[in-house]
Amino acid sequence: MIEEFMQQILQSNDIYILSSYVAAALVLVIMALSSWRSKKKDENDLRILEKQLNNLSEKQN
Amino acid sequence: MHKFANPARFMRLSKIFLPWFMGLTILLFASGLYYAFFLAPEDYQMGNTYRIIYIHVPAAYMAQFGYGIIAVASAVGFIWKHPLADQAARATAPLGAGFTALALLTGSLWGKPMWGTYWIWDARLTSMLILFFIYLGYMAVWETIEDQVKAAKIAAIVALVGIINVVIIKFSVDWWNTLHQPATLMRLDGPTIGGDMLTALLLMIGAFNMFFITTLIWRIQSLILRRRVRALRMQLGGGQG
Numbered sequence: 001m002i003e004e005f006m007q008q009i010l011q012s013n014d015i016y017i018l019s020s021y022v023a024a025a026l027v028l029v030i031m032a033l034s035s036w037r038s039k040k041k042d043e044n045d046l047r048i049l050e051k052q053l054n055n056l057s058e059k060q061n
Numbered sequence: 062m063h064k065f066a067n068p069a070r071f072m073r074l075s076k077i078f079l080p081w082f083m084g085l086t087i088l089l090f091a092s093g094l095y096y097a098f099f100l101a102p103e104d105y106q107m108g109n110t111y112r113i114i115y116i117h118v119p120a121a122y123m124a125q126f127g128y129g130i131i132a133v134a135s136a137v138g139f140i141w142k143h144p145l146a147d148q149a150a151r152a153t154a155p156l157g158a159g160f161t162a163l164a165l166l167t168g169s170l171w172g173k174p175m176w177g178t179y180w181i182w183d184a185r186l187t188s189m190l191i192l193f194f195i196y197l198g199y200m201a202v203w204e205t206i207e208d209q210v211k212a213a214k215i216a217a218i219v220a221l222v223g224i225i226n227v228v229i230i231k232f233s234v235d236w237w238n239t240l241h242q243p244a245t246l247m248r249l250d251g252p253t254i255g256g257d258m259l260t261a262l263l264l265m266i267g268a269f270n271m272f273f274i275t276t277l278i279w280r281i282q283s284l285i286l287r288r289r290v291r292a293l294r295m296q297l298g299g300g301q302g
Contacts, residue, residue, distance in 0.1 A: 013110040013174040020167040024116040027163045028272060031156060035279040042286035049293040056297065 066145045068285045075278045082278070086271040093264035100257040113171040115261055118245070119269035121164035124192060125227050127157030127273065131199065132224045135217035145281075147213040148288075150220060151203050152280035156273060158196035165189055176240055184233035185241035188226055195223040 097115040104111040131150045138146035168186065169179040180186065199219050206212035229236075234243045245262075246252045252259055 013108065016110060016170045016174050017112050020113045020116050020170045023166050023170070024120070024163055027159055027166075031159045031276055032272070034155075035276040035283070039279045039283040039286070042283045042290060045290045046286050046293070049290060049297065053293060053297060 066143060068145055068148075068288075071145060072282060072285060075282060079275065079278055082271055082275045086268060086275055089264055089268035089271055093261060093268045096257055096261035096264055101261045102257065104258075107175065110171065110174050113167055114245075115265045117164060117167040117171060118262060119266045120160045120167060121189070122266060123269050123273055124157055124161035124164050124189070125230060126270075127153050127160060128192065128196070128220075128223065128227050131157065131220045132227075135220040138213055139217040139221070144288075145285075147217075148281055148284040149277075150216065151213075152277055152284055154196055154200045154203070156276055156280070158193060158200065160269075160273075161189065161193040161196060165193060172240075181240055183239045183241055184237040185230065185239050188230045188233050191226050192223075192230060195219070195226060199223070 093115065097112055101112070103109055130153045134146045134150035134153070137143050138150060165186075168189070172181070173179050199216055202216040202219055203212050206215060233239060234241055245254055254262065
């Protein structure tokens, strides 16, 4: 059944529709993940630096 | 306007609005895809292949919209030296480049069954490809120039000069004889499609817009945090040294 379905897709123009939607899903996921991860990384860096700064000021006091 | 464009206020407000934008993105994508595949009828000439329109048109629209944001933000940053404007322009570029790449890719996948070729050096296609290269050039300026103030100035000039290309993209189908079809939505005499086809397209454009806003907020937040990280590193370096 799957084979028949794949044959049908490959023979018709459905392959172009399928490829477009797969490409769109990939591009959108990459954009969302890279944006979110970049934000998370910067949040983490800031947290570490703030902690270091607090420790330093405690030491100085 | 300046009051709301303060980085600290932006961080506070964006935390409140972000979940709403994410929810709207999911809702619009779900309803848009449902309309696109189950309610919108088959086209009498193109059959089901026309359904690529629901990805291609929103992507092309966002590619140009993104560039518009970069140009406006660059002008604000260049003239009023607003720190958030430069960051907003910089954060928009990778998203705009992504949407341009997607518009080019889906366009060529639509071109093959309709025109018999993946690519043709037609005015609309070529001007979109140029837009993609302008985005890459704009990002390269930010990445290669270390002095951020100088990078912002040069990037703003690149962005403002590049706006000419967006005008060319818009009118390319009117000015030249092209294989690409004329505008479907943005017409003085109204859209050339209607009913469920139009609803599906508008829902997908809405979904892409919400997705763009959500990811743009993450990217601006990231750039603001990075500036703070840089400032703290300098403070720590000074304190330790």
